[in-house]
Amino acid sequence: MLADSVSRFIDADYDFERRQKFAASDSGYSESMWQTFAELGWTAVPFAESDGGLDGGPIELMLMMEQFGRGLVVEPYLANIVLAGGILRRIADDAQKARWMQPLIEGELQATLAFAEPQNRFDVANVMTTARKDGECYLLNGKKSFVLNGDRAGLIIVPARTSGDQRDEAGISLFAVPGDTDGLSRQGYATVDGLRAAELALNDVRVTAECLLGQEDDGFATLASVVDEATLAVSAEAMGIMQKMHDKTVEYTKSRVQFGVPISSFQALQHRMVDTLMLCEQSRSLLYWSVMLADAADPQAKKAISALKYQVGTAGAKVAQEAVQLHGGMGVTWDLDIAHYFKRITAIDLMFGNSDHHLDRFIASEA
Amino acid sequence: MNIDLTAEELAFRDEVRQFLAEKYPEDIRRKRIEGIPLEKDDMVRWQKVLNEQGWFAVNWPVEYGGTGWTPIQKYLFAIELAEVNAPPIVAFGVKMVAPIIYTFGNEEQKQRFLPDILASNVWWCQGYSEPGSGSDLASLSMRADRDGDHYIVNGTKTWTTLGQYADWIFCLVRTSSDVARRQEGISFLLIDMTTPGVSVNPIITIEGDHEVNEVHFDNVSVPVENLVGEEGKGWTYGKVLLQHERTNIAGVANSQYRLARLKEKCAQSVHGGEPLINDRNFARKIAALEIELKALEYTELRTLASVAVGNAPGPESSFLKIRGTEIQQSLDALMMEAAGYFALPYVPNQYDFDFPVEDRIGYGSETATSLRYFNNRKASIYGGSNEIQKNIIAKHVLGL
Numbered sequence: 001m002l003a004d005s006v007s008r009f010i011d012a013d014y015d016f017e018r019r020q021k022f023a024a025s026d027s028g029y030s031e032s033m034w035q036t037f038a039e040l041g042w043t044a045v046p047f048a049e050s051d052g053g054l055d056g057g058p059i060e061l062m063l064m065m066e067q068f069g070r071g072l073v074v075e076p077y078l079a080n081i082v083l084a085g086g087i088l089r090r091i092a093d094d095a096q097k098a099r100w101m102q103p104l105i106e107g108e109l110q111a112t113l114a115f116a117e118p119q120n121r122f123d124v125a126n127v128m129t130t131a132r133k134d135g136e137c138y139l140l141n142g143k144k145s146f147v148l149n150g151d152r153a154g155l156i157i158v159p160a161r162t163s164g165d166q167r168d169e170a171g172i173s174l175f176a177v178p179g180d181t182d183g184l185s186r187q188g189y190a191t192v193d194g195l196r197a198a199e200l201a202l203n204d205v206r207v208t209a210e211c212l213l214g215q216e217d218d219g220f221a222t223l224a225s226v227v228d229e230a231t232l233a234v235s236a237e238a239m240g241i242m243q244k245m246h247d248k249t250v251e252y253t254k255s256r257v258q259f260g261v262p263i264s265s266f267q268a269l270q271h272r273m274v275d276t277l278m279l280c281e282q283s284r285s286l287l288y289w290s291v292m293l294a295d296a297a298d299p300q301a302k303k304a305i306s307a308l309k310y311q312v313g314t315a316g317a318k319v320a321q322e323a324v325q326l327h328g329g330m331g332v333t334w335d336l337d338i339a340h341y342f343k344r345i346t347a348i349d350l351m352f353g354n355s356d357h358h359l360d361r362f363i364a365s366e367a
Numbered sequence: 368m369n370i371d372l373t374a375e376e377l378a379f380r381d382e383v384r385q386f387l388a389e390k391y392p393e394d395i396r397r398k399r400i401e402g403i404p405l406e407k408d409d410m411v412r413w414q415k416v417l418n419e420q421g422w423f424a425v426n427w428p429v430e431y432g433g434t435g436w437t438p439i440q441k442y443l444f445a446i447e448l449a450e451v452n453a454p455p456i457v458a459f460g461v462k463m464v465a466p467i468i469y470t471f472g473n474e475e476q477k478q479r480f481l482p483d484i485l486a487s488n489v490w491w492c493q494g495y496s497e498p499g500s501g502s503d504l505a506s507l508s509m510r511a512d513r514d515g516d517h518y519i520v521n522g523t524k525t526w527t528t529l530g531q532y533a534d535w536i537f538c539l540v541r542t543s544s545d546v547a548r549r550q551e552g553i554s555f556l557l558i559d560m561t562t563p564g565v566s567v568n569p570i571i572t573i574e575g576d577h578e579v580n581e582v583h584f585d586n587v588s589v590p591v592e593n594l595v596g597e598e599g600k601g602w603t604y605g606k607v608l609l610q611h612e613r614t615n616i617a618g619v620a621n622s623q624y625r626l627a628r629l630k631e632k633c634a635q636s637v638h639g640g641e642p643l644i645n646d647r648n649f650a651r652k653i654a655a656l657e658i659e660l661k662a663l664e665y666t667e668l669r670t671l672a673s674v675a676v677g678n679a680p681g682p683e684s685s686f687l688k689i690r691g692t693e694i695q696q697s698l699d700a701l702m703m704e705a706a707g708y709f710a711l712p713y714v715p716n717q718y719d720f721d722f723p724v725e726d727r728i729g730y731g732s733e734t735a736t737s738l739r740y741f742n743n744r745k746a747s748i749y750g751g752s753n754e755i756q757k758n759i760i761a762k763h764v765l766g767l
Contacts, residue, residue, distance in 0.1 A: 116708055118638035118639060118640070119638050119639035119640035120640065121640055121641070121707050121708075122707070126640075128639075145638075145708055145709075146708040146709075146711060146712075189712045189713065189714065190712075190713040191711045191712060191713055192574075192710070192711055192712070192713045192734075192737045192738065192741070193711070197711070197712070257499075258500075258501065258502050258503035258506070259502075259503045259506070260506075263502075268754060268757075269754070317700075321744065324744045325744070325747055325748065325752075325753075328501050328502070328748055328752065329496070329501060329525070329526050329579075329745070329748055329749070331744070331748070332572050332573045332741070332742070332744050332745045332748070333570055333571065333572055333573065334571035334572060334573060334575060335570075335571065339573040339741070342573070342741065342744075343573070343737075343741060346703075346737070346740070346741070347711055347737075350703070350704070350707060350708060350710060350711060351708075354704060354707075356646070356648040356649065356704075359648070360648065
C-alpha cells in the first residue's frame with residue numbers, strides 16, 4: 001500500500017526536471033513538496049499512534065526510502081524524520097514531544113541530528129563537543145560537521161560530552177538546541193549530491209535543562225540506534241538508485257546503435273549487465289534480511305545492517321560506475337539523470353560509515 | 368625510479384628541476400594544489416613559459432622546434448613536471464594536430480600553422496566524435512561537399528573539449544559516401560572557428576563544469592587548402608593521432624604524484640582525527656594500487672625502450688590507456704574515501720567560499736576529491752573507450 005502510493009507519487013509528481021529545479025533552489029528542496037509529504041502522512045510514518053503517528057517500522061521505512069532513491073528525492077526526510085524524529089520518538093518526554101515532535105510530524109519544523117564532528121570520521125562515539133552544567137543550564141562548546149539540513153533546521157539535536165574521554169560511549173548526552181540560540185553559528189553549503197548541509201560552531205551555547213533529551217551521560221545507545229536505522233534507510237535508498245541505474249542502462253543499450261547494431265547485442269556488454277543485475281539482487285536480499293531482523297528487534301540486526309551497508313557500498317559503486325560507462329559520454333553530463341544517481345549513491349557510501357567501516361563492524365560483531 | 372641513469376641524464380634532470388624551481392608560476396602552483404580550476408590564461412601562460420625554454424613541443428622533430436630528446440629524457444621530464452603538479456599541456460594543438468600537419472601536411476600548411484601552435488598563440492580543439500558516432504567513429508556523418516575551391520561543411524561534432532576557447536578545430540569529415548569501405552570517404556579538414564555558420568554550445572559535465580561542447584556547422588565554407596594530405600585519407604591520419612593520444616593518456620607520472628600526496632595525507636592526523644594509514648584496510652588498498660602503478664611504470668618503460676630502437680608505438684598504447692585510466696580512477700576513489708565527509712560539500716571554486724581559512728571546508732582540496740572522481744569517470748570513456756581498446760588488443764595483439 002505505502003510502497004505503491006509513494007511509487008505512484010514519484011512517477012506522477014516527481015520527475016527528474018522537477019527534482020533538479022528543487023535541488024537548485026535556495027532552500028535545496030521544495031517547501032510545498034514537504035507540506036505534501038506531511039499531508040500524505042509520510043512524515044508521520046515511523047511515530048507511534050499515541051503520538052499522532054502511523055506506527056510504521058523498518059519495513060515501511062525501507063519501502064519509502066527505496067522509492068525516494070528511485071526518484072532522487074531531495075526533501076530532507078532522512079534529517080527530519082529518520083534522524084531527528086528517531087531521537088525524539090525514542091527518548092523525548094511529553095513536553096519535548098509537544099514542543100518539537102508534533103510540529104515535526106506536521107511538517108512545520110525543520111530538524112536534524114548533528115552526528116559528525118570534524119575528527120570523528122564514522123565513529124559517532126568520538127565526541128569532543130562538550131556540555132558543562134552552569135546553574136540550571138548547560139553550556140555547549142564544539143564543532144559539528146556535515147550536518148544534513150543543518151543550514152535551515154529550527155531544531156538541531158546535538159550530542160555533547162557531559163563526562164568521560166573523547167571516545168567513550170558513556171558520558172554522551174543529547175541536547176535539543178533551537179536553531180536561533182545565541183552562540184550557534186552555521187556555514188551552510190550545497191552537497192555534491194544535490195542536498196544541503198552545514199558546518200556548525202557552538203560557542204557557549206546556553207540551553208536549559210528542558211533541552212536535555214533522555215538522561216545525562218546516557219545518550220549513546222539512543223544515538224547508535226538512530227544512526228543504525230538511518231544506515232538502513234540510506235541503504236534502502238541506495239537500493240532504489242542501483243535498481244534504477246541498472247534498469248535504465250539495459251534500456252539505453254537497446255536503443256544506442258553503434259557499428260550498425262544496438263550495443264546491447266555485444267556479449268562483452270551483456271555479461272557486464274548480467275553482473276550488475278546479480279549485484280542488485282544480492283543487495284536486495286541483504287536489504288530484506290536486515291529489515292526483517294530490525295523489525296523483529298533481533299540482536300543480530302546490527303551485524304546485518306553492517307553487512308547491508310558494506311554490500312550497497314561496494315555493489316552500488318560497481319553498478320553506478322558500469323551505468324555511467326555504458327552510457328558513454330552521456331553518462332558524465334549534468335543533463336542526464338544517470339550522473340545525479342551516480343553522485344547520490346557515491347555520497348551514501350560515505351555516510352554513516354563506508355564499506356570498510358562496516359566490514360570491520362561486521363567482524364567485530366562476530367565476537 | 369630505480370633504473371640506472373647516465374651522468375648526462377642526471378644532469379638533464381637537475382636542469383629540469385632548476386628550471387621548474389625558477390619558472391613555474393607561483394599562482395598556478397597554488398591553484399593546482401588547492402584544486403582550483405585553471406583559466407585559459409593560466410594554461411596559455413604556462414605553455415609560453417615552457418616554449419621560451421624550448422621545452423614545449425617535446426615530441427616534435429627538431430627542425431620544427433622540437434627538443435630532440437631521447438625517450439628517457441622525455442620520461443624524466445614528464446616525471447619532474449608531475450613532481451611539481453604542473454598543469455597538463457593542452458594536447459589538441461601541440462600533441463594532436465601538429466604531428467598530423469608536419470607528417471602529412473604540405474609546406475605551406477606547416478609554415479602557416481606550426482609556429483602559432485609552438486607559441487600557444489592559437490588554441491585548437493578536436494572534431495572527431497559526433498552524437499551518433501562515438502565508439503564507432505568511422506560511422507561519422509558530418510559532410511564536406513566540394514564546391515569549386517571550397518568545401519561546404521554541415522554537421523555536428525561533440526565532446527569538444529575546451530572548444531569554447533578554440534580558434535581552430537581539426538575535423539574528420541565525410542567527403543564521399545561512394546566508397547567500398549566507409550573509412551575511405553573520410554578526410555582531415557582544418558576549420559577556422561570564426562567562419563560564419565560555426566556555433567559552439569556548452570555541455571555541462573557531471574561535476575558542474577563547462578569543459579566540453581557541441582559544435583554545429585551550418586553551411587560552413589572552408590577553403591580547399593585547409594585539407595590535410597589527400598582527400599579520403601583522413602581515417603589513416605586520424606588513427607596515427609589516436610595512438611599518440613593513447614600513450615599520452617596513461618598518466619603514470621601524474622598518478623605517482625597523486626599517490627605520494629595521498630600517502631602523505633593519510634600519514635597525518637586530519638581535522639584532529641586518527642591518521643588513516645593506521646586503518647589496515649585502507650593501507651592495503653593504497654599498497655595494492657601502488658603495486659599496480661609500479662607495474663604500469665615498467666610496462667611504459669618497456670614500451671619506450673621498444674620505441675627507442677625504432678619500433679612505432681602500436682596497439683600496446685591501448686594497454687597503457689586501459690590500465691592508466693583504471694589506476695587514475697582507483698586513485699580518485701581512494702582520495703575521496705580518505706576525505707570522508709569532507710568530500711561531500713559542493714565547492715567548485717574554494718575562493719568563492721567566505722569563511723576563515725582554518726575552517727574552510729575542504730581546505731587542502733578535500734572537496735575537490737569527489738568532483739574529480741565524478742569527472743574522471745570520463746577517462747575510461749574518452750580517447751576510444753576502454754572496451755574499444757580491448758577490441759584493438761584482441762584483434763591486433765592476439766590476432767583474434
